Amino acid sequence: MNAFATELLLWVKGPGFTIAVIILMLGLSIRLMEIFGMKAPDKLVYSQSNRQSGSGVQTIFRRFLIPKGMLSRAPGIYLAGILFHIGYAVVFFLFEPHIALLNNLTGLNWQGLPNSVIDFVAVMTLFSMIVVLVCRMGRRAMRFLSDLEDYLVWLLTFLPLLTGFVAFRHVLLPYTWALALHLLSVELLMIAIPFTKLMHTVTAFSSRWYNGDIYSRKGVMS
Amino acid sequence: MSASFTRAINVLREQVDASVASFFSACTHCGLCSEACLFYTETGDPNYIPIYKLEPFRHLYEQDFTLAGRVKHIFGLSPELTDVALAQWSELVYDSCTLCGRCAMVCPVGNNPGAMVRKLREGMSVAGYAPDSLVDATQRNVHLGSAMGVSYKTLKAQLIHLETDIGLTVPVDVQGADYMLLLSSMEIVQFPEFISAVTRIFHQAGVSWTISSTAFEASNSGIQIGASDIAQQIVERTIKGAQALGVKTVITPECGHSYTALRWEGPTLMGKPLPFKVRHILEVVDQLHQQGRIHFDPNTKDTRPLTYHDPCQIARQGGVIEAPRRLLNAVASDFREMAAHGKMNWCCGGGGGVSAIERADPLRSTVFKKKKQQIEEVGVHTVVSACSNCRMMLEQGIEDNSMDVEVISLTELVADHLVSVEQTVRDVA
Ligand code: SF4
Ligand code: SF4
Numbered sequence: 052m053n054a055f056a057t058e059l060l061l062w063v064k065g066p067g068f069t070i071a072v073i074i075l076m077l078g079l080s081i082r083l084m085e086i087f088g089m090k091a092p093d094k095l096v097y098s099q100s101n102r103q104s105g106s107g108v109q110t111i112f113r114r115f116l117i118p119k120g121m122l123s124r125a126p127g128i129y130l131a132g133i134l135f136h137i138g139y140a141v142v143f144f145l146f147e148p149h150i151a152l153l154n155n156l157t158g159l160n161w162q163g164l165p166n167s168v169i170d171f172v173a174v175m176t177l178f179s180m181i182v183v184l185v186c187r188m189g190r191r192a193m194r195f196l197s198d199l200e201d202y203l204v205w206l207l208t209f210l211p212l213l214t215g216f217v218a219f220r221h222v223l224l225p226y227t228w229a230l231a232l233h234l235l236s237v238e239l240l241m242i243a244i245p246f247t248k249l250m251h252t253v254t255a256f257s258s259r260w261y262n263g264d265i266y267s268r269k270g271v272m273s
Numbered sequence: 274m275s276a277s278f279t280r281a282i283n284v285l286r287e288q289v290d291a292s293v294a295s296f297f298s299a300c301t302h303c304g305l306c307s308e309a310c311l312f313y314t315e316t317g318d319p320n321y322i323p324i325y326k327l328e329p330f331r332h333l334y335e336q337d338f339t340l341a342g343r344v345k346h347i348f349g350l351s352p353e354l355t356d357v358a359l360a361q362w363s364e365l366v367y368d369s370c371t372l373c374g375r376c377a378m379v380c381p382v383g384n385n386p387g388a389m390v391r392k393l394r395e396g397m398s399v400a401g402y403a404p405d406s407l408v409d410a411t412q413r414n415v416h417l418g419s420a421m422g423v424s425y426k427t428l429k430a431q432l433i434h435l436e437t438d439i440g441l442t443v444p445v446d447v448q449g450a451d452y453m454l455l456l457s458s459m460e461i462v463q464f465p466e467f468i469s470a471v472t473r474i475f476h477q478a479g480v481s482w483t484i485s486s487t488a489f490e491a492s493n494s495g496i497q498i499g500a501s502d503i504a505q506q507i508v509e510r511t512i513k514g515a516q517a518l519g520v521k522t523v524i525t526p527e528c529g530h531s532y533t534a535l536r537w538e539g540p541t542l543m544g545k546p547l548p549f550k551v552r553h554i555l556e557v558v559d560q561l562h563q564q565g566r567i568h569f570d571p572n573t574k575d576t577r578p579l580t581y582h583d584p585c586q587i588a589r590q591g592g593v594i595e596a597p598r599r600l601l602n603a604v605a606s607d608f609r610e611m612a613a614h615g616k617m618n619w620c621c622g623g624g625g626g627v628s629a630i631e632r633a634d635p636l637r638s639t640v641f642k643k644k645k646q647q648i649e650e651v652g653v654h655t656v657v658s659a660c661s662n663c664r665m666m667l668e669q670g671i672e673d674n675s676m677d678v679e680v681i682s683l684t685e686l687v688a689d690h691l692v693s694v695e696q697t698v699r700d701v702a
Contacts (some may be wrong), residue, residue: 081340082298082339085294085338085339085340086291086294086295086298087291087294087295088291089289089290089291089293089294089338090290090291091290091291092290092291092292093290093541095540095541095544095545095546096537096538096540096541098540098546098547099536099537099539099540099546099547099550099551101550102592104592110383111383114380114381114382114383118378118379118617119617120612120613120617121305121308121309121379124308124314125305125308128303128304128305129305132303132381190304191317191319192304192307192308192313192319192322193302193303193304195304195319195322195325196302196304196319196322196324196325197302198302201301201302246341248298248300248301248302250298250299251298251299251300251301251382254295254298254299254382255299255381255382255383257291257295257299258292258295258296258299258380258382258383258384258385259382259383260383261291261292261295261296261383261385262377262380262383262384262385263383265385265388266377269537269590269591269592270591270592270593270594271588271589271590271591271592271594271616272616273377273378273616
């Protein structure tokens, strides 16, 4: 059993990872070509613009914030959504072993956070993701819109966090198993990005830009 | 497959650009846009979730423009978009969207569902699924020049009447005037006081302006129904009228959608910049005030508690947010803002052609609850606005709900507070 875990770990660290990177890159290229290969939105609207309030770039940043009057309408999903995104980024970029791996891949290096902090952030992120799931199943509009893909995407996002936590805390599973499953789930997530709603990790930025650009030309900071 | 359905699909395919592709691929189904749309908040019906109104469009996009969609389609995992599906979506695309754009202000990933509903309507109208009453209005708009069938003869009669009333002449077909004023049919028939108000304001400011006898109609039903070819014909009529008189700026009246139709959609519809500037009447009046060309008596401000209803197309979709507030503060002493205002205002429920859709009447009246609540919260009996369509909707909602509230036009309010410089000097002395 342990031999299998070791073998699996070797595979996900080697060929598995390479395959995932290739699919991610290829998939992203196809998707980006599909999206931005389309004609650009008409720019003639600019010809009547005499004022500018905000810009596409400003909207990219402004949409990280909660629009006025909206928090009270959907507190759970806003707070859990924001916490989970921040937590995910913190754990991914500021956990020392991740930094070492990224350093291996890119040559870049930066200071991480102490393990105790990472531990706290991971628990908070796991909890936030569960709240997001509860919202997806409980909030009327969200439940109505959600399809199988949405739940699958949630699971694919949750598993790397969960397995990573199990490996980090040395609980539930032998370390080799936990690490192998962690890497495997990360690879599944990577493969899913281009072909599912996870694509919003890229297109949320372009969408915000398109939104902000058109509204700013009309004089509205969106 | 019917010919109109095939044409509709082709038209819809034409509507897909990089922004649409980006929007559809970014949506995370978070459902937050629903919290911004009064059709959802006031009914709780998930069919009215903004992004859901676009299902046929998303379906077509995925099926025709994404690799994954094509693969799914080949393996029979995603059914073909059908004529029946389009027909079923007519109510969601027309009756339950006022193109107000509020959803675009809140979507966390930056989607603009309202703008995509506008695009989807292009396909729906070709497929023959636009509501009959909107089709009729559009036909009148094209053939008679006005959505309500108002002819120049009717306008002329109104002008003669109001000229006697105010003792001023309304300039018509003046060559080389600086400004050409457009009017909505609703103003001509229902609210001619608006024309009197503009005449009085422009008279005091000494503005060189005119109305065109051939291009006076501001409404553009082509935009609301989603028929760019028709919308283009209507814009073209305005261009011809403006060019014949050699005007530099065209003013759209107190009508929300005609402002969007001409200023923001006009250039795209024509495929080139317009040969004149387009300004909303409030922008022009505000500028005259700032330049000191019109005067109000600071001692005789309107003391009634009042609030301002931002017409969506003028505020959120048009950027005219500060001008009405500067004007209101200049003429009124107790102006109260509704909690959600300016770019976050709530629609009256009748924009985007919805007011002209008879079958939408019950839904419209349900969603008016939001405006009712807003007016009650600020505790006023006077609501000022700057769109004759909003005004009609507000008046109707107020009557249906037996509220003790009057609706007035901002341009008219401003005109009623004009004083000549001599008079101000006299009063001060
Ligand atoms: S708010 Fe935006 S991302 Fe969320 S469901 Fe609506 S369109 Fe999709
Ligand atoms: S544009 Fe307005 S009415 Fe239409 S879906 Fe968006 S919020 Fe609702």
